[in-house]
Amino acid sequence: MNCKKSRKMFMDFINDKLSPDDLEEFLDHVNNCDECKQELDIYYTVTKGMQLLDEHPDTKKIYINIDDKLASADEWLASYRLRKMEKISILILLCLFMIFL
Numbered sequence: 668m669n670c671k672k673s674r675k676m677f678m679d680f681i682n683d684k685l686s687p688d689d690l691e692e693f694l695d696h697v698n699n700c701d702e703c704k705q706e707l708d709i710y711y712t713v714t715k716g717m718q719l720l721d722e723h724p725d726t727k728k729i730y731i732n733i734d735d736k737l738a739s740a741d742e743w744l745a746s747y748r749l750r751k752m753e754k755i756s757i758l759i760l761l762c763l764f765m766i767f768l
Contacts, residue, residue, distance in 0.1 A: 668696040673703045677710045680740070687747050694740055708733040 673696045679685050680693055697703050711733045719729050 668692045670700060670703050673697060677707055681711055681714050687744065690740060690744055711736060
């Protein structure tokens with residue numbers, strides 16, 4: 668993935684709208700490109716900051732960290748891969764069971 672494609676995906680990432688394949692490619696790029704990570708941090712901070720202020724206008728302190736969002740996305744992706752592998756393993760076992768039945 669290049670920086671231009673990554674930047675087009677910022678808002679979809681922030682709003683949790685990337686497919687697992689796109690998310691994997693996006694995370695690989697952003698975690699290895701300091702320029703994109705810094706720009707994503709700005710987008711994320713502004714977007715989430717405005718959302719939090721709309722929801723809680725009396726808030727005095729707001730903590731927003733792109734590293735938390737990236738780590739959460741990495742964890743979700745790992746869990747998704749595990750669930751996918753579990754489903755494939757069950758399917759293979761069922762097929763083998765049917766063959767040898």
